[in-house]
Amino acid sequence: MERRDIVKAPFILAALGAPSRDWLLATLEETATEQGPRQVGMRQVAGIRDMFSLFQDLDVMRGGGHARTALVEYMQSYVLPLLKREHEPAVQQALFEATAEQSYLVGWMAYDDGEHGLAQRYLIQALRLAQASNSAALGAHILAGMSDQANLLGHPREALMLARAGRRGVAETIRPPA
16 A cells, blocks of 8 residues: 555544543553452442543534444443442442443434434333432433333334333432321
8 A cells, every 4th residue: 555545545533432442441440460350439430421421422413323333332341341240339339320321322322323123222221220220310311211212103102101100210219208
């Protein structure tokens, strides 16, 4: 390949995803020992939430198809393996919630791209993770997204049921004690 051909090659924004992800993962990884990685704490969960914010910004600026593959890879290679390990209860809960947020975003990205079956699977996964995190507000938010999708696809009855379920779940958490 001649130098001129290299200069004419288009700049591909998506090509930046893997190197920046690898760099970020290297900075977040804990030092491994014979017994495995050290315990994960709130600092790592904050890093996962920061990544969520970056991917959410990319989704808003460029649309779901732009960053969905990178977010799925980040989740599969870094976030989901953390869920398989034992953590302090507060860290475990925060980790489930952060993972639910990312699963919801992947689902919404697929929804935006018209991949409704894939979107539905991610939204269901997000709802289960929100339940594991005991976050009724996040669960209600996810149910609202699922309701929107059901309505868009011509299922208004299911959409209404999903919206009511979310509303009921949040209402139960804010009721004053009897």
